[in-house]
Amino acid sequence: MGRSLPRWLVALVAAVYAFLHLPILVLVAFSFNASKFSVEWTGFSLEWYRRLLERDDILRGLRASLVVGLLATVIATLLGTLLALGLARHRFRGRRALEALLYVPIVTPEIVAGISLLIFYVLIGLPLGLATITIAHVAFCISFVVVVVLARLEGMDESLEEAALILGADEITTFWRVTVPQLWPGILSAALLAFTMSFDDFVITSLVAGPGSSTLPLVVYSMVRRNIEPSINAISTLILLVTTLLIYLADRYGRQRARS
Amino acid sequence: MPLARQRLLAWLRRRPEARAWSLVGPGVLFLVVFFLLPLLIMAAYSVMSRGEYGGVERGLTLESYRRFFVPIYLTILGRTFGVSLVCTAICLVLGYPVAYAIARSGRWKNPLLFLVVLPFWTSFLVRTFAMIFLLRDTGLVNTWLLRLGVIREPLTMLYTPFSVMVGLVYGYLPFMILPIYASLEKLDGSLLEAAEVLGARPAARFRQVTLPLSLPGVVAGSLLVFIPALGSFLTTDLLGGAKEMMIGNLVQNQFAAARNWPFGSAASFILMVLVLAAVLVYLRIRDRRPMAAA
Numbered sequence: 001m002g003r004s005l006p007r008w009l010v011a012l013v014a015a016v017y018a019f020l021h022l023p024i025l026v027l028v029a030f031s032f033n034a035s036k037f038s039v040e041w042t043g044f045s046l047e048w049y050r051r052l053l054e055r056d057d058i059l060r061g062l063r064a065s066l067v068v069g070l071l072a073t074v075i076a077t078l079l080g081t082l083l084a085l086g087l088a089r090h091r092f093r094g095r096r097a098l099e100a101l102l103y104v105p106i107v108t109p110e111i112v113a114g115i116s117l118l119i120f121y122v123l124i125g126l127p128l129g130l131a132t133i134t135i136a137h138v139a140f141c142i143s144f145v146v147v148v149v150l151a152r153l154e155g156m157d158e159s160l161e162e163a164a165l166i167l168g169a170d171e172i173t174t175f176w177r178v179t180v181p182q183l184w185p186g187i188l189s190a191a192l193l194a195f196t197m198s199f200d201d202f203v204i205t206s207l208v209a210g211p212g213s214s215t216l217p218l219v220v221y222s223m224v225r226r227n228i229e230p231s232i233n234a235i236s237t238l239i240l241l242v243t244t245l246l247i248y249l250a251d252r253y254g255r256q257r258a259r260s
Numbered sequence: 261m262p263l264a265r266q267r268l269l270a271w272l273r274r275r276p277e278a279r280a281w282s283l284v285g286p287g288v289l290f291l292v293v294f295f296l297l298p299l300l301i302m303a304a305y306s307v308m309s310r311g312e313y314g315g316v317e318r319g320l321t322l323e324s325y326r327r328f329f330v331p332i333y334l335t336i337l338g339r340t341f342g343v344s345l346v347c348t349a350i351c352l353v354l355g356y357p358v359a360y361a362i363a364r365s366g367r368w369k370n371p372l373l374f375l376v377v378l379p380f381w382t383s384f385l386v387r388t389f390a391m392i393f394l395l396r397d398t399g400l401v402n403t404w405l406l407r408l409g410v411i412r413e414p415l416t417m418l419y420t421p422f423s424v425m426v427g428l429v430y431g432y433l434p435f436m437i438l439p440i441y442a443s444l445e446k447l448d449g450s451l452l453e454a455a456e457v458l459g460a461r462p463a464a465r466f467r468q469v470t471l472p473l474s475l476p477g478v479v480a481g482s483l484l485v486f487i488p489a490l491g492s493f494l495t496t497d498l499l500g501g502a503k504e505m506m507i508g509n510l511v512q513n514q515f516a517a518a519r520n521w522p523f524g525s526a527a528s529f530i531l532m533v534l535v536l537a538a539v540l541v542y543l544r545i546r547d548r549r550p551m552a553a554a
Contacts, residue, residue: 005361013361016354020379020433023390026400030393039393039400079287086283090276098284105295107539109491111508112302112528113295115515119305119525120298122315139294142287170269193381200383203493207515217385224389224498228396236386247381251374 024240031233048234058235061219068130068215069198072137077191079138080145081183087146088153105143113140114207121208128210136208137201141194148193148254152186185253192250196243299532306525316521324526333510337530340506343421344489347428348436351485352478354429355436359477360470362437363444373441380434388498391427392418395499419501427495432488436481443477444470476546483542487535507531 005013034045052058087098105113114136121132160182164174180187202217209218216239223232272279306324308316327333362372379387394400395417402414417423447470455465493508505513507527514524 005364009357009361012354013358016358016433017375019354019430021375023394023430024379024382024387027386027390027393030400039398039403079290082283083287086280090280090283092277092280092284098288101288101291101296103539104299105291107487107535108295108299109488109493109508109531109535111491111493111511112299112532112535115511115524115528116298116302117294118515119302119521120294123301135294139291142291146287170265171272172265172269196381200381200385202383202385207512217383220385220389224385224392228392232389233393236383236389239383239386243382244378247378248374251377 027233028237028240031230031237033230036230048230049238051231052234052238055231057214057219058216061214061216064130064133064213065199065216068134068137069195071134072141072198073191073195075134076138076141076145076194077187080142080190080194081149081187083142084146084149084153085179088150102143102146105140110140110201110203111207114204117204118207128208129213132208132210133205133213133215136204137198140201140204141197144197145190145194148190149183149186152183152189152254156182185256189250189253192246192253196246196250199246200239200243302525303529305522306529308522310520310522321522324520324522325530327523328526328530333527336505336507336510339504340490340508340531341534343424343428343506344486344492347425347432347489348482348486350425350429351433351436352482355433355481356440356474356478359437359440359444359474362441363447376434376437376441380438384431384494387431388427388494391423391430391499395423395426418499419504421500421504424496424500424504427499428489428492431492431495432485435484435488439480439484440474440477443474443480447473479542479545483538487538490534490538491531 030039030041031048032044032046033039033041034047035042083098083102086092087095117132117136117139118128121128126132161174161178164178165171169177200217201215202221205215206218206221209215214222216235220232220235220239223229223235272282305316307320307322309319309321309323311317328337358376362369362376365372392399396402397414397416397418399418401417402411405411406414417426451469451473452465455469460468491508492506493512496504496506496509497512508531511524511528511531514520514527518524
């Protein structure tokens with residue numbers, strides 16, 4: 001495999017990587033630009049970051065995003081991990097149907113998922129707000145948690161659990177003392193991805209949010225709609241910083257071998 | 261307490277089904293109530309008539325579907341399909357070489373892969389905004405092109421089919437690269453060596469060994485791009501004008517502005533059917549592959 005690649009291929013690949021990453025890098029760079037009106041570089045400045053702190057809507061949006069993100073992550077990770085355990089370790093009737101059910105949120109277009117939930121909330125009379133957003137986020141995160149945790153479970157050695165059972169531990173003790181510690185990196189990785197998805201979601205959230213419950217992406221969207229100004233670059237940079245960090249950690253935990 | 265625990269465990273040991281369902285039950289209940297049921301209600305709304313202030317009124321009718329099949333909406337449907345297909349084709353042409361290079365990159369593999377995964381998880385809204393920042397009339401691309409003297413007048417790129425396509429490819433390219441990489445990674449190197457020993461030139465080795473064996477990845481990647489492209493909303497909303505509207509925007513419009521819930525539900529249901537059809541095509545192809553290879 002160590003053969004070198006043709007030069008045109010290397011150039012093409014470099015161009016694609018540039019296409020994937022330069023727009024974001026440029027966006028970040030210009031969040032530090034002093035000029036408001038042009039894309040001319042007129043000097044380094046933290047002015048746009050300072051202005052973010054003066055905006056109530058952004059701080060409120062951030063708080064809403066954190067509350068929803070944490071709640072949705074905890075619930076989705078819990079439900080998803082249990083689902084993955086059931087699928088990996090048990091045979092039961094309805095298993096195929098369950099696998100199909102888990103694919104539904106993955107393939108359903110966001111706009112369809114959001115609209116159908118909106119209809120549902122209005123029908124049962126649930127007032128739109130942070131609760132309806134959280135439910136929506138749990139609904140679209142569960143399947144991804146299952147996929148990540150299931151991958152970990154499949155690579156896991158069941159003989160440790162069998163050993164614990166033979167040595168006299170009951171199922172509950174075995175679960176907490178053997179299964180969970182082994183599974184932990186997978187659960188953590190899934191939780192980080194779930195939080196990122198919740199923190200970033202715009203389409204579904206915009207449909208099921210009520211007045212006064214705007215999350216950060218909804219605030220950013222309305223800023224983009226109103227007029228393009230460097231503050232958007234600044235808030236985008238902060239969002240990118242947070243999610244990149246989370247994804248890096250998720251990636252690391254995902255690769256980490258189980259501790260013995 | 262210990263006794264209750266013993267009893268519970270003994271009870272569960274006798275009932276493997278109950279054990280399984282005590283694990284999957286809560287999640288299943290959540291997904292059925294908050295995902296499946298809403299989809300079914302939406303399907304039901306699509307065959308009801310329009311309420312005066314949004315919402316629906318009782319009585320079944322196919323009016324919304326009849327309304328959908330007129331030129332203006334069929335154009336939107338056709339555009340949705342066409343744009344998604346072109347986007348998939350571009351992603352394939354750009355994504356395959358990248359996946360191929362990653363699979364052969366030796367110790368660079370992990371960082372290169374991470375750089376593909378990263379945008380996959382990065383806020384779609386922020387990435388779309390980055391495109392606005394680059395492509396608008398006073399954006400970076402125009403500024404640089406003007407300064408370099410390539411153009412005299414700023415090019416109109418934003419709110420055109422061009423900006424929508426660039427935005428879609430930018431958004432979905434990682435979905436193409438990852439599955440193709442996965443299938444190339446699994447490829448048995450000894451097959452290529454055998455082909456080489458037998459005198460096949462590099463181009464022939466690629467065409468007759470690598471390409472056929474990576475087809476499952478190509479199919480998976482194409483569907484993973486095509487499906488979200490069909491349902492795209494944000495890209496067309498922010499980077500396109502009224503002429504670039506796709507089904508996703510039509511659906512949103514019926515709920516936000518037009519307040520025609522049955523029609524919006526019908527459009528949404530049609531989109532869902534298209535997506536499910538694409539998924540079924542994918543599953544059929546995927547399940548046929550192993551036999552074809554054997």
